[in-house]
Amino acid sequence: MKTALFLLLLFSLQSLAQTGAVIKGRVTYGDAKIPIHDAVVSIPALNLSTTTDENGYYEIKNIPKGRHTILVHLEGFVDQTKNLELSSDQVAEVDFNLQISSIKAQVTVTASEKIESIFDSFHSVNSVPSTRIVERASTSIGEVLESEVGVNKRSFGPSTSRPVIRGFDGDRVLILQDGVRSGSISSQSGDHGEPLEPLTAERIEIVKGPATLLYGSNAIGGVVNVISGEDTNFHSGLTGFISSLANTANRQGALAGGFEYGLQRFMIRGGGSFNRAGDYNTPIGKIFNSASRTNSGFFGLGYYARKGWLSGSYNFDLRRYGIPFAQTFTHHHHEDDEEEVEQIDLRMKRNNARINGGFRDFNGSFLSSIQYKLDYTEYQHKEIEVIEGRDFPGTIFDNKIFSYRTLFEQAKYKNLTGRFGFEGFNRRYVINGEEQLIQGRIKHNSFSAFTLQELNFERIKLQFGGRIENNNYSPENAELRKRTFTGFSGAFGLNIGLWQGGSFVFNYTNSYRAAAIEELYNYGPHIGNVTFEIGNQNLKAEKANGVDFSIRHASEKFNLIGDVFYYRIDNFVFLAPQDEDGDGQVDIEDGLPVAKYEQSDAEYMGAEINLNAQLNKHLGSFFSFDTVRARLVNKKINLPRIPPTRARLGLDLRYKDLSIRPEVLFATSQNKTFPLETRTGGYTVYNIAGSYTIARQHQAHIFTVYLYNLTDRLYRNHVSFIKDLAPEIGRGIKVGYTVRFF
Numbered sequence: 001m002k003t004a005l006f007l008l009l010l011f012s013l014q015s016l017a018q019t020g021a022v023i024k025g026r027v028t029y030g031d032a033k034i035p036i037h038d039a040v041v042s043i044p045a046l047n048l049s050t051t052t053d054e055n056g057y058y059e060i061k062n063i064p065k066g067r068h069t070i071l072v073h074l075e076g077f078v079d080q081t082k083n084l085e086l087s088s089d090q091v092a093e094v095d096f097n098l099q100i101s102s103i104k105a106q107v108t109v110t111a112s113e114k115i116e117s118i119f120d121s122f123h124s125v126n127s128v129p130s131t132r133i134v135e136r137a138s139t140s141i142g143e144v145l146e147s148e149v150g151v152n153k154r155s156f157g158p159s160t161s162r163p164v165i166r167g168f169d170g171d172r173v174l175i176l177q178d179g180v181r182s183g184s185i186s187s188q189s190g191d192h193g194e195p196l197e198p199l200t201a202e203r204i205e206i207v208k209g210p211a212t213l214l215y216g217s218n219a220i221g222g223v224v225n226v227i228s229g230e231d232t233n234f235h236s237g238l239t240g241f242i243s244s245l246a247n248t249a250n251r252q253g254a255l256a257g258g259f260e261y262g263l264q265r266f267m268i269r270g271g272g273s274f275n276r277a278g279d280y281n282t283p284i285g286k287i288f289n290s291a292s293r294t295n296s297g298f299f300g301l302g303y304y305a306r307k308g309w310l311s312g313s314y315n316f317d318l319r320r321y322g323i324p325f326a327q328t329f330t331h332h333h334h335e336d337d338e339e340e341v342e343q344i345d346l347r348m349k350r351n352n353a354r355i356n357g358g359f360r361d362f363n364g365s366f367l368s369s370i371q372y373k374l375d376y377t378e379y380q381h382k383e384i385e386v387i388e389g390r391d392f393p394g395t396i397f398d399n400k401i402f403s404y405r406t407l408f409e410q411a412k413y414k415n416l417t418g419r420f421g422f423e424g425f426n427r428r429y430v431i432n433g434e435e436q437l438i439q440g441r442i443k444h445n446s447f448s449a450f451t452l453q454e455l456n457f458e459r460i461k462l463q464f465g466g467r468i469e470n471n472n473y474s475p476e477n478a479e480l481r482k483r484t485f486t487g488f489s490g491a492f493g494l495n496i497g498l499w500q501g502g503s504f505v506f507n508y509t510n511s512y513r514a515a516a517i518e519e520l521y522n523y524g525p526h527i528g529n530v531t532f533e534i535g536n537q538n539l540k541a542e543k544a545n546g547v548d549f550s551i552r553h554a555s556e557k558f559n560l561i562g563d564v565f566y567y568r569i570d571n572f573v574f575l576a577p578q579d580e581d582g583d584g585q586v587d588i589e590d591g592l593p594v595a596k597y598e599q600s601d602a603e604y605m606g607a608e609i610n611l612n613a614q615l616n617k618h619l620g621s622f623f624s625f626d627t628v629r630a631r632l633v634n635k636k637i638n639l640p641r642i643p644p645t646r647a648r649l650g651l652d653l654r655y656k657d658l659s660i661r662p663e664v665l666f667a668t669s670q671n672k673t674f675p676l677e678t679r680t681g682g683y684t685v686y687n688i689a690g691s692y693t694i695a696r697q698h699q700a701h702i703f704t705v706y707l708y709n710l711t712d713r714l715y716r717n718h719v720s721f722i723k724d725l726a727p728e729i730g731r732g733i734k735v736g737y738t739v740r741f742f
Helices: 002-017 130-136 141-145 517-521
Strands: 021-029 040-043 048-051 057-063 066-073 080-086 091-093 096-098 124-129 151-154 162-165 173-177 203-208 222-227 237-247 252-263 266-277 292-305 308-322 343-360 367-387 390-410 416-432 442-457 460-475 483-499 502-513 523-526 531-534 542-554 558-577 592-614 619-632 646-655 658-667 683-695 699-708 732-741
Touching: 021 080, 040 057, 048 057, 080 096, 124 130, 124 141, 130 141, 130 203, 130 237, 130 683, 130 699, 130 732, 141 151, 141 162, 141 203, 141 222, 162 173, 162 203, 162 222, 442 517, 460 517
Parallel strands: 021 091, 021 096, 173 222, 531 592
Antiparallel strands: 021 057, 040 048, 040 066, 066 080, 124 203, 151 162, 203 222, 237 252, 237 732, 252 266, 266 292, 292 308, 308 343, 343 367, 367 390, 390 416, 416 442, 442 460, 460 483, 483 502, 502 542, 523 531, 542 558, 558 592, 592 619, 619 646, 646 658, 658 683, 683 699, 699 732
């Protein structure tokens, strides 16, 4: 009897101990499979994670049966995911070998405010790793991202380039830094760049399609999030990087670096960059006044306990860059003077202070974590007229913005997970000087509350949510009207697993966008848009309905994301050429064509394909394709600066830690143009990229090279404001070197 009771007790204890499956294994990197310590191994959907030991080993216990995605992350490496079907009490051996690659990046945090695989995300996402950033690095974020699927660049010269997503530009694409708006005013002018240095980023994520649920009405077309790599968990010791690069076609030289050091639950981080470039070469010669120089830096300190963290940081960005051909549009300001403007530069500065914090591991609570962010940015730029070698400040733009955001992550309840929160900002915007487009200061206050929920039935996942947002504009000038916009955005998504590694994703979004300050109140010559702009204080909010269909497959040999999308936007705001005198010609004021912000219904439709295949150990291939059509529905008029159809085809030749990637880019001519807009011809461009990694126990040395426009092809970017005057860069070579220590 005693023996039976003892055996029963032992069996019961064993049953209690075996509460779930276990995964364990080793994380290494490079062809030599060198162990990686302090890499984070997690199952994002379950909020389970651990770190690797000095020999690269890890173990996660108490995993419920079912289909799970396991993810490995370490700053500087390409994150890797694997999908497993686990049974109860199964012990699975799962090893990972990370790479430092410029092709694949497999995770996102921007799409749903949690770390997840880009193949599991409901949104279509591009995630650009640090090695690819160094390989393509230029003087602006648009130059770095222009070759990504579904992404083009709008520019008034290389230093002003800003991403265009699926044809959406301006106030419809939101630029973030670590999830918070950058505070710049680049959205409403072609000559205003973004004060963000890509070289200090861990990765850049692009969410394509409406992301208004989590990020607000400015994200009706998409989001670009520059991620610095600041952790919310403590790690001991020193990690960091140093990168340098040189570029022949514009005499660019850059140096960037950063570090993070952890000791006794405290972590200190810092870094900076120096980036210089001269006038760039084209097949028809140099483009005068396209040079730039940039200095940036950051510093932060944080305390990271097991159940919470608090950190503060300071960032600055100082830059001066030329605006090519801007002086040709300013003659009206000086036509009665003997002095002539030689060139126009823009001097920009941004100071930013931020506090991040949070709490986690609430035992027995319906919440699993709380995160909050407080951010203050002072942004200013001066337009400098250079006359006889001397600087004369012209228009000064000042933008001060205080942002706050709080996110509550819910504990998993049966099949339901989700998050909800609130955010807002207070903005003060004023223009002084010659090109004073708005008379007097404008106060812009915004507040919103949102939720995003997900039901996971293993093979089928549902996502749904909503956002209510209020925007209030209060002009200091009594002649300008106060405006208030309140709107709702909602979304529904369906993700169906079709086969091992394959899925079908459908999204429906109903999005709202408040009219921007510039669209409401601008009046005067605006060189950056090559227009005499007239705002419209009677504008209504835009309302968009959109659908996305996506087929995806992820495996070690083959990755595919294919998307088809359609968006219908009511009350679409656009600049309409004016002909007040009825002579059949666009009116001219101060030497610029007159255009007024008007509204009409519009539609965007298009498709994208992104494919990577590993044919054998030494040979891979990649292919991408994107196309978009955008027009005013009732007027049957094409919208301006819509990018042409493109395709990219290449090979990835590998031997150990060496990768060589020849590619060819095809672009069609763009004949579907807006009235007064000129067409651009099609082109073919040949490039070769390469990288070589030397792996060490606590270091990785990465050498990159990028040979671009090998045939010195003369071609023009249809999305550029000065495409008729300035072609794209000619033949050149970029070389880079990065050392990462961990």
